[in-house]
Amino acid sequence: MTQFLFRDDAYLRECPATVTAVDERGFQTDATVFYPLGGGQPGDIGRFELEDGPEDARVVEITDTVKGDGPDGIIHKPGAGSALLKVGQHGILKLDWERRHRLMRMHTCLHLLSALVPFPVTGGQVSDGKGRLDFDMADQIPDKETLTAKLNALIQGDHAVTARWITDEELLNSPELVKTMAVKPPMGLGRVRLIEVVGIDRPLDLQACGGTHVGRTGEIGAVNVRKVENKGRQNRRVNIEFAA
Numbered sequence: 198m199t200q201f202l203f204r205d206d207a208y209l210r211e212c213p214a215t216v217t218a219v220d221e222r223g224f225q226t227d228a229t230v231f232y233p234l235g236g237g238q239p240g241d242i243g244r245f246e247l248e249d250g251p252e253d254a255r256v257v258e259i260t261d262t263v264k265g266d267g268p269d270g271i272i273h274k275p276g277a278g279s280a281l282l283k284v285g286q287h288g289i290l291k292l293d294w295e296r297r298h299r300l301m302r303m304h305t306c307l308h309l310l311s312a313l314v315p316f317p318v319t320g321g322q323v324s325d326g327k328g329r330l331d332f333d334m335a336d337q338i339p340d341k342e343t344l345t346a347k348l349n350a351l352i353q354g355d356h357a358v359t360a361r362w363i364t365d366e367e368l369l370n371s372p373e374l375v376k377t378m379a380v381k382p383p384m385g386l387g388r389v390r391l392i393e394v395v396g397i398d399r400p401l402d403l404q405a406c407g408g409t410h411v412g413r414t415g416e417i418g419a420v421n422v423r424k425v426e427n428k429g430r431q432n433r434r435v436n437i438e439f440a441a
């Protein structure tokens with residue numbers, strides 16, 4: 198069982214860790230700050246710096262992070278040619294923080310986008326520097342310039358982004374909290390995390406989400422709606438990128 202430290206604090210850049218399992222897929226640890234691919238957000242990259250061992254084998258590059266077997270497993274994928282790890286080895290897991298922070302900013306921006314376009318979200322993807330959401334809509338095609346201006350207004354509003362936990366059962370009784378049906382929040386741990394973008398008298402956005410977010414929308418920085426694509430009769434894809 199791995200402690201998911203990023204769930205409670207997305208700003209942790211590193212943590213001490215002990216190897217608990219190694220197989221052909223990669224290695225697992227007792228705790229990690231590495232987010233595993235899922236919910237439309239890529240897995241983290243970075244490195245594992247070992248406490249001891251031969252001088253030339255103390256750093257293992259991590260090229261991807263994925264979910265393990267079960268809801269509480271996370272597998273770090275070592276780069277080709279890395280030293281083989283053994284269960285019980287200690288070290289420090291260190292994120293590629295610059296990249297992760299860009300992913301957090303874009304991920305949070307997609308929450309704002311989903312709040313501005315009042316249609317069901319059927320899919321989404323965050324990648325380094327850009328992101329997109331697919332909406333189940335036929336006719337009302339959002340205007341790029343208007344959407345860009347509205348997004349940047351919410352970003353400049355510097356709204357707080359907060360998290361709290363509810364039980365799986367409470368979530369099942371409130372289906373409106375799952376906006377992205379194609380990207381279900383992680384369940385099976387007994388509780389799911391609700392992310393709120395705090396508004397003036399009601400939430401700007403409130404939904405179950407397992408990803409990593411910035412603490413205030415101002416941290417996202419200016420964005421552009423790059424294009425709005427027609428992806429079929431009932432599907433409009435809104436693509437976003439950082440302005441700078």
Ligand SMILES: [Zn+2]
Nearest residue numbers: 392406407408
């Ligand atoms: Zn999220």
